[in-house]
Amino acid sequence: METGKFITVEGIEGVGKSTNIEHLTKAIEARGHTVLTTREPGGTPMAERIRELLLHHGDEPMPDVAELLLMFAARSLHVNNVIVPALASGTWVICDRFVDASRAYQGGGRGLPMEDIDQIASLVLGDLKPDVTILLDASVEVGMSRADKRSAADRIESERAAFFERVRACYLSLAASEPERFVVVDATADIEAVRGDIDSIVAAIDSNKLD
Numbered sequence: 001m002e003t004g005k006f007i008t009v010e011g012i013e014g015v016g017k018s019t020n021i022e023h024l025t026k027a028i029e030a031r032g033h034t035v036l037t038t039r040e041p042g043g044t045p046m047a048e049r050i051r052e053l054l055l056h057h058g059d060e061p062m063p064d065v066a067e068l069l070l071m072f073a074a075r076s077l078h079v080n081n082v083i084v085p086a087l088a089s090g091t092w093v094i095c096d097r098f099v100d101a102s103r104a105y106q107g108g109g110r111g112l113p114m115e116d117i118d119q120i121a122s123l124v125l126g127d128l129k130p131d132v133t134i135l136l137d138a139s140v141e142v143g144m145s146r147a148d149k150r151s152a153a154d155r156i157e158s159e160r161a162a163f164f165e166r167v168r169a170c171y172l173s174l175a176a177s178e179p180e181r182f183v184v185v186d187a188t189a190d191i192e193a194v195r196g197d198i199d200s201i202v203a204a205i206d207s208n209k210l211d
Contacts, residue, residue: 004033004091005205006083006128008098010171011136012164013157014143015187016194017096020136023195027202028092036086039096041071043078050074055154062155064110068117071102076124084128099125100133100174105156108170109163132205134198135175136187140164 009017009024021037028035041051054062054070075098086093099121107114138146140161147157175182185197 001088001090004087004089004093005131006087006093006095007205008095008100008130008133009136010097010100010104010133011187012138012140012143012168012171014146015136015138016146017136019191020134020185020187020194020198021094021096024094024134024198024202027199028094028206031202031206033206034091035094036082036091037094037096038078038082040078040098040101041074043074043083043095044081047074047077050077055156057155057158064106064112067110068102068106068112068120071106072120072124075099075102079125079128095130098130098133100171103174104167104170108173109159109167111166130181132201133175133178133182134201135171135182135184136194137168137172137184138187140168142188 007024009021011017025035025037040047041054042048050070050073054067054074083093083095102121103114103117106112107117144161144164147153172184175184183197183201185194185201187194189197
């Protein structure tokens, strides 16, 4: 049986990940593939409990290293209990954020050494790597203005604009360093243009012609 494709969707707050993942899912299903949509941190019952710890506004300070390790603890559960079995069964997996989020948020945003993050990633993920990573990109100003219209911000969403500027810069640097895996989509374009970009990406993945 052919293994499924692993697609991750990344971006700062307010870039429209949820809306575009919904369209991405429908576009893949329209081509006859079974799709599992999941998210990080989270994706399993135990990982969702870790998500609550990570995002909740608590009285106890969260050290940056503790945040990183909790992210990867949740990811280990997610990878082994959900993502790998789904891919092995031929299911395409779409994940709302994955390891690049740790590089961007805990590396770029928090300033933790990228080599430490990559070492933990190697331990947790082994050979697992997304086939394609869609980076929905928008300026921090646009993203934060959109995010402000949603529900109350969680612990990470409450960071200042300078934090998200570092996160975005790191995402763009990652995309530039791995052009064979990343596809950068202008999330500020009108919704039909973004959907057209996503449809083109799905067609390219399905035909194994994504450059």
